[in-house]
Amino acid sequence: MHLRPDRETGIFLTVRQTNKMPKNRRAGHFIMLAVTLIFGMNIPLSKSLLPVWISPEGLTLSRILFATGAFWIASLFVPREKVPFKDHRFFLIASLCGVSFNQGLFLLGLNMTSPIDASIIITCGPLFAMIFAALLLKEPITFLKISGVLVGATGAILLVYNAHHAITVHSSSLAGNLMVFGSSVIYAFYLVFSKPLTQRYSPVTLMKWMFLYASVMVTPLYLGKVISAPVFHHPEVTPVLQMMYTLFMATFITYLLIPMAQQRIRPTTVSMYNNLQPLVASFVTVAIGMDHFTVIKGLSALLIFCGVYLVTRSKAKPEEVKGPLEEWEAPETRFTKIDPT
Numbered sequence: 001m002h003l004r005p006d007r008e009t010g011i012f013l014t015v016r017q018t019n020k021m022p023k024n025r026r027a028g029h030f031i032m033l034a035v036t037l038i039f040g041m042n043i044p045l046s047k048s049l050l051p052v053w054i055s056p057e058g059l060t061l062s063r064i065l066f067a068t069g070a071f072w073i074a075s076l077f078v079p080r081e082k083v084p085f086k087d088h089r090f091f092l093i094a095s096l097c098g099v100s101f102n103q104g105l106f107l108l109g110l111n112m113t114s115p116i117d118a119s120i121i122i123t124c125g126p127l128f129a130m131i132f133a134a135l136l137l138k139e140p141i142t143f144l145k146i147s148g149v150l151v152g153a154t155g156a157i158l159l160v161y162n163a164h165h166a167i168t169v170h171s172s173s174l175a176g177n178l179m180v181f182g183s184s185v186i187y188a189f190y191l192v193f194s195k196p197l198t199q200r201y202s203p204v205t206l207m208k209w210m211f212l213y214a215s216v217m218v219t220p221l222y223l224g225k226v227i228s229a230p231v232f233h234h235p236e237v238t239p240v241l242q243m244m245y246t247l248f249m250a251t252f253i254t255y256l257l258i259p260m261a262q263q264r265i266r267p268t269t270v271s272m273y274n275n276l277q278p279l280v281a282s283f284v285t286v287a288i289g290m291d292h293f294t295v296i297k298g299l300s301a302l303l304i305f306c307g308v309y310l311v312t313r314s315k316a317k318p319e320e321v322k323g324p325l326e327e328w329e330a331p332e333t334r335f336t337k338i339d340p341t
Helices: 023-049 056-077 085-112 115-122 125-136 143-164 174-193 195-200 203-227 237-262 267-287 295-313
Strands: 002-005 012-017 333-337
Touching: 023 237, 023 267, 056 085, 056 203, 056 237, 085 174, 085 195, 085 203, 115 143, 115 174, 125 143, 125 174, 125 267, 143 267, 143 295, 174 195, 174 267, 195 203, 195 237, 203 237, 237 267, 267 295
Parallel strands: none
Antiparallel strands: 002 012, 012 333
16 A cells, blocks of 8 residues: 555545456456357357368358448447547558458468467567557556466467477468567557547447448458358358358457457457467366367366466556546456545
8 A cells, every 4th residue: 555646636546456456457358258158169160161161261251241330330329429520530440450451461471371379479469458558558568467478478388389389381471470470469569559449439430430440441351251162152051051160250249349358458369368368278178079088188288278367467557536536446446535634
C-alpha cells in the first residue's frame, strides 16, 4: 500500500494491490479459453479440407465473405452504433492488420516454408504484443511478463518440435519464414491497436466493418479459388460439416468473442493464448485416436499454462480515476480517498 496524489485536487489516494482476480478479467480468460478450444479443434478439421476440397486462398476468402454477411445480419438485431467518418480509417487499419495482411502473409509463407518453422515463428507473437503494448498503451514491461512470454513460447516450441521433428517433407525458405514472421508481428500490432476500438464499439459493429473492408480487398484476388472449390460443387456430408464448423465456429463466433476478451484483459495476455492452440490440437488428435499422449505433451502443457499465469500476474498499467473522488475499484487496484488533514 502506498499514497499517490491526485493530479487535479492534490488529495492523496491509497493504492492497495488486490490478489483477487476481478470478475471481468476472469470472464476474459474464460472467453479466450473458449476461443482457443474452437481454434485448436479447427486445426485438424482444416487440414482435412486442404487442399483436396478447397485451396488455402479459397478457404480464407470463404471465411471473410461468410463473416461479412454474418456480422452485418447480426447488426440488425443489436442497437445501432453511429460510427464517425474519421473512425473508419481505424477500422480500415484494423482490417488490414487483423484480417487481410495477417492471413494473406501467413498463407503465402506457409506455402513456402515448413510447418514446424511456421509454428515456431508464431510463438513470437506475445513478445511483440508486449512491446507494442508498452509503446502504444504505455503498459509496463516487467520481469514476470517477460518470463511468462519466454516460458510459454518454450512450451509451444517443445510441443511443435516434438510433433514435427521427424517430418522433412517440406523445405524451409527465408522468404517464407519472413512472411510468417511478418504475419505474427502484424497480428500482435492489431491486438494492441484495436484495444481502444473494443472499448468504444461493440464487437458486432467492429467486426462488420473490419470484414467488409477485408472482403472488398481480398475478393478480387481469390474469388476464382472459391468458385472452383470442389466442396461447393461435389458436396459430401463430412467436408460440408467441417466447412460449416470453420465458417461459423472458427470464424464468426471466435471473431465475435475476441473483442470481448480484449475489453477485459491485456493484449499480451490475449496473444499468449495463441500458444495454446497447438496444444489443444494435439489433445484433440489424441482424443480421436490419431495420436497418443506423451510426457513431452504434458510438460509442454505445464510450461504454456505457467507462461499464461506469469503474464496474468504481472503488473498492469494503473487505471486513472475520473469523475468525483469517491471509493472506486479498478480491475487490479482499489483507490480510497484520504483527507490529508
